[in-house]
Amino acid sequence: MRVVVDLNRCQGYAQCCYAAPDSFELRGHEILFYDPAPPDEARPRIERAQQACPVRAISIEPASLDREDAL
Amino acid sequence: MTGDPGIVIVGASLAGLRGAEALREGGYDGPLTLVGDEPYRPYDRPPLSKHVLAGELPPEATALPQQRPLRAHWRLGQPATALDRTRKAIRLGDGSEVPYTKLLIATGARARPWPGEGAHLAGVFTIRGRDDAAALRLALARPPKHVLVIGAGLIGCEAASCCRDLGVPVTLADPNPTPLARVLGTLVGGTIVECLRRADVAYRAGTKVRALMGEGGHVAGAHLHDGGLIETDCVIVALGAVRDTEWLAQGGLRADAGGLTCDAACRALTRAGDPDPDIGAAGDVARWPNPLYGGREMTVEHWGNAVEQAAHAARSLLRPDDPRPYRHLPAFWSSQFGINIKAVGLAEGADAVAIVQGDRAAQRYLAVYGRSGRSIAAVSFDQARWLPSYADRIAEGAAFPPILDATDQGRVEILAPGFPPARPGPAADERMREMAHV
Ligand SMILES: Cc1cc2nc3c(=O)[nH]c(=O)nc-3n(C[C@H](O)[C@H](O)[C@H](O)COP(=O)(O)OP(=O)(O)OC[C@H]3O[C@@H](n4cnc5c(N)ncnc54)[C@H](O)[C@@H]3O)c2cc1C
Ligand code: SF4
Numbered sequence: 001m002r003v004v005v006d007l008n009r010c011q012g013y014a015q016c017c018y019a020a021p022d023s024f025e026l027r028g029h030e031i032l033f034y035d036p037a038p039p040d041e042a043r044p045r046i047e048r049a050q051q052a053c054p055v056r057a058i059s060i061e062p063a064s065l066d067r068e069d070a071l
Numbered sequence: 072m073t074g075d076p077g078i079v080i081v082g083a084s085l086a087g088l089r090g091a092e093a094l095r096e097g098g099y100d101g102p103l104t105l106v107g108d109e110p111y112r113p114y115d116r117p118p119l120s121k122h123v124l125a126g127e128l129p130p131e132a133t134a135l136p137q138q139r140p141l142r143a144h145w146r147l148g149q150p151a152t153a154l155d156r157t158r159k160a161i162r163l164g165d166g167s168e169v170p171y172t173k174l175l176i177a178t179g180a181r182a183r184p185w186p187g188e189g190a191h192l193a194g195v196f197t198i199r200g201r202d203d204a205a206a207l208r209l210a211l212a213r214p215p216k217h218v219l220v221i222g223a224g225l226i227g228c229e230a231a232s233c234c235r236d237l238g239v240p241v242t243l244a245d246p247n248p249t250p251l252a253r254v255l256g257t258l259v260g261g262t263i264v265e266c267l268r269r270a271d272v273a274y275r276a277g278t279k280v281r282a283l284m285g286e287g288g289h290v291a292g293a294h295l296h297d298g299g300l301i302e303t304d305c306v307i308v309a310l311g312a313v314r315d316t317e318w319l320a321q322g323g324l325r326a327d328a329g330g331l332t333c334d335a336a337c338r339a340l341t342r343a344g345d346p347d348p349d350i351g352a353a354g355d356v357a358r359w360p361n362p363l364y365g366g367r368e369m370t371v372e373h374w375g376n377a378v379e380q381a382a383h384a385a386r387s388l389l390r391p392d393d394p395r396p397y398r399h400l401p402a403f404w405s406s407q408f409g410i411n412i413k414a415v416g417l418a419e420g421a422d423a424v425a426i427v428q429g430d431r432a433a434q435r436y437l438a439v440y441g442r443s444g445r446s447i448a449a450v451s452f453d454q455a456r457w458l459p460s461y462a463d464r465i466a467e468g469a470a471f472p473p474i475l476d477a478t479d480q481g482r483v484e485i486l487a488p489g490f491p492p493a494r495p496g497p498a499a500d501e502r503m504r505e506m507a508h509v
Contacts, residue, residue, distance in 0.1 A: 002136035004115055007404045008375045011455055012411065028409040029435065029453040033122065036115065037132040061136035068140035 001043055002061040003036050009057040016049035016058060024049060075101055076170040078388065081151045081161065082177035083107025085115070086354025086377040090175045091141050093385035103143040104169060106161070108150040108178075111201060113137075117374060119204035120226045121406060124233040126208060130201040151178075154322025156347065173388045176319070176331060176339065176352040177381065180312035180372060185221070189283025194290040195306045198226055207307065214239045215305035219293055221280050223250035225405045227309030228263060232407040235270040242301055243267065244278040244293075247491050255418055255450055256488030262434055262452055266408035275301075312372060314356055324350070330358035330370040336394035337384035348391045351384035353377065362396045363466065364417070373403040400466045410434060413455050415462040416448030424488040425472035427461070429454045431484075437461065440488060441471025 003023070005016075012030030016023075023035045023042055038046060043063060050058040062068075078094060080087045083105045091103060107113075114133040122128040146163065153162040160170040182197035184190055194215070196207040211218075211234065218234050220227045223245035234241040247253070249260025250267070267274045279296040283306060293301045316326035324347070325332040325340045331352050333339055337359055338346035352359075354377035360366040371380075376399060383397040402415045418424075421440035429436030429452075437457055440448040446469050449461040457475070464473040472483050 002134055004136055006375070006378070007117070008402045008413070011459075028411065030411045030455055031406045031409070033127070035132070036118065036128070037134065059136055059138055061138065065137060065140060069137070069142060071142050071144070 001038060001040055001046070001063075003034065003038060003046060004059050005032060005034055006057045006059070007032065009055050010053075011055055011057075013054055015052040015054065019049035019052045020045035076159075076172055077102030077104065078173045078175065079104045079106060079161065079169055079171035080175040080177060081106045082179055082354070082356070083109070083145070083147060084113050084177065084179055084354075084377075085135065085374065086177035086179065086356075086381040087175070088113040088135055088137065088381075089378050090177055090351075090353055090381035090385045091143060092138050093382040094175075094389065095139055095141055097386060097389045099389055101172075103141060104146060104171075105141075105143050106146045106149060106151055106163065106169065108148070109200060110148040112145070112147070114201055116199070119201065120198050120229040121233065123204045124198075124208055124211060124230060125236055126212065130205045130208070133201065151318060153318050154324070156322055156324075156341075156350075159349070171349075173349045174351070175381075175384060175388060176350065176356060177354045177377075178314065178316070179355040179377075180314050182308070183310045183313050185283065185306075185308045185310075187280070187282045189285060189290065192283055192285040192290040193288055194304055195283060195308065197308050198230065199312070210305055211237055211239060215303075216240070217242065217303050218305045218307060219244060219280075219301055219303035220307045220309060221245075221293075222309035222311070223247070223252075223263075223274070224254070224309055224311065225251065225403070225407075227307070228267075229405060229407045230307050230309060231267070231272050232270065235272055235408075240271075240273075242273040242275055242303070244275040244280055244295075244301070246277060246279050248276045248489075250274070252489075252491050253419065255414070256421065256424065256440075256490045258424055258486055258489045259438055259450055260489075262431065263407075265434060266410060270408050312355065316356065331356050332368065333357055333359040334394070335360050335362060335366070335396035336387040337380060337397050338387055338394065346394075349388070351388045353380040353384040357384070359397060362398045363400060369401075369417075371399065371401045373401060375402045400462060402462070411453050411455060412450065413458055414448065414450040415458060416440070416446075416465045418448035418450065418488065419490065421447060421488045421490070423471065424486050426484045426486070427472060427475075428457050439465075439471065439473055444471055445469070446471045446473045 023038045149163040182199040218241040249257045250263040319326035334346040339350040355372040358370045405412045418440040423441040435453045437451040437454040
């Protein structure tokens with residue numbers, strides 16, 4: 001699955017790191033390092049991370065995309 | 072096939088993708104085509120000069136999420152080469168024609184190649200696309216004996232930081248006394264000099280590379296203007312970006328290597344100076360009069376602008392009856408040497424800088440730039456928490472230094488920002504570079 005974080009918006013609050021520690025990691029004081037292509041099994045945790053982010057900086061590709069994106 | 076060819080987006084990267092999403096979100100239900108020069112679906116560039124070079128992310132992991140169904144035709148691996156506004160069609164590299172009802176131009180920029188001798192030697196790299204980053208990553212993994220980075224802008228510093236993380240010796244050469252001198256001034260640039268020193272990067276201030284020379288087709292050294300020589304087997308050229316917009320100029324639009332000029336609603340201007348209501352532009356390629364700066368024309372080559380401007384230009388295409396000006400406070404982030412740097416506004420031309428939070432010596436602070444008594448920009452080093460409050464003040468044009476009711480605001484130190492003197496050359500060219508993520 002695909003993930004992108006708006007790092008202008010991100011405040012380094014680290015809530016995402018608690019929700020999905022395999023995919024989000026805080027480095028130094030406030031650098032967020034994240035996996036933009038986590039495995040599909042991680043989706044529930046990543047969705048929790050998205051919900052937990054206080055500034056709504058995390059965007060993810062919807063699970064239904066492939067089905068609905070066809071021409 | 073219906074008679075309506077629909078909306079065509081040229082440039083399938085961040086602005087192109089976000090423009091497409093905004094068109095669908097705005098209720099556009101007709102045919103949608105994305106034309107892209109690169110063979111890949113849209114991907115994210117910021118990780119390229121950071122985690123991809125460091126070997127932490129494979130280049131293909133940077134593909135961007137598509138946030139909604141687009142039901143689009145993707146024409147990838149084909150550049151648009153000509154625009155015919157009378158017949159409302161573009162031509163692609165393979166000679167085929169793509170008609171459009173409306174067009175969104177999001178062709179971004181490409182890395183400025185090494186302008187001097189030696190540009191084609193093996194071991195000379197630029198960083199703009201996935202393939203560039205993949206090739207440079209391979210070279211860094213070998214590893215080289217000594218890397219030379221030419222240009223201490225954001226991308227040059229990020230690359231130097233990655234080299235040191237990999238344990239590769241690196242020299243960073245720039246004509247200015249500190250990195251980011253034109254973007255943030257030499258006072259704040261001094262913080263990066265300190266980072267470079269700690270990370271063991273050899274920073275060569277006041278240094279201009281004249282030519283690259285090779286041995287057996289591979290780069291071996293860099294000749295300097297002052298007669299010196301730097302021995303290197305890997306050169307990273309980080310000198311900013313240019314745009315291939317000749318095809319637009321031939322189509323009767325106001326375009327040059329600095330960008331495609333638009334009206335305030337992000338619609339492309341014709342040579343005659345009126346907007347073409349059927350052609351919008353967004354992202355690194357778009358130059359528009361920003362109402363936040365009294366209508367001064369600018370391009371903003373940062374991630375956040377590509378996202379916001381794409382949505383704005385999409386709206387202008389869908390609502391020609393109600394064009395609205397695109398008011399944008401430029402912003403960027405960068406991470407290097409373990410520090411998170413974030414900035415808002417345009418610091419260029421500031422006459423003072425105030426350290427409003429934190430401690431400069433500890434390399435953790437927030438600085439606000441002032442000009443003629445107004446707050447115009449702010450930068451934070453590992454101090455992002457307060458940045459949004461200052462961004463609001465800056466957008467309002469608040470007095471300098473700005474006062475927040477912040478409890479942890481200590482004594483405010485006011486200093487000279489130390490911008491280098493303006494370079495000779497056309498003013499437009501100056502403006503173009505100042506706002507680039509170079
Ligand atoms: C290495 C790097 C690191 C960066 N890091 C940061 C960062 O940390 N923070 C930040 O704020 N910003 C950063 N940026 C800037 C940010 O990535 C850009 O502002 C953003 O990519 C602009 O998006 P865009 O879609 O306008 O242009 P681009 O991403 O340049 O995309 C334009 C696309 O159009 C294609 N194209 C060009 N000409 C044609 C044609 N004639 N026909 C068809 N297709 C064409 C190109 O191949 C490209 O795929 C970075 C940029 C780079 C290169
Ligand atoms: S929760 Fe949101 S703000 Fe906090 S680190 Fe994660 S992305 Fe950034």
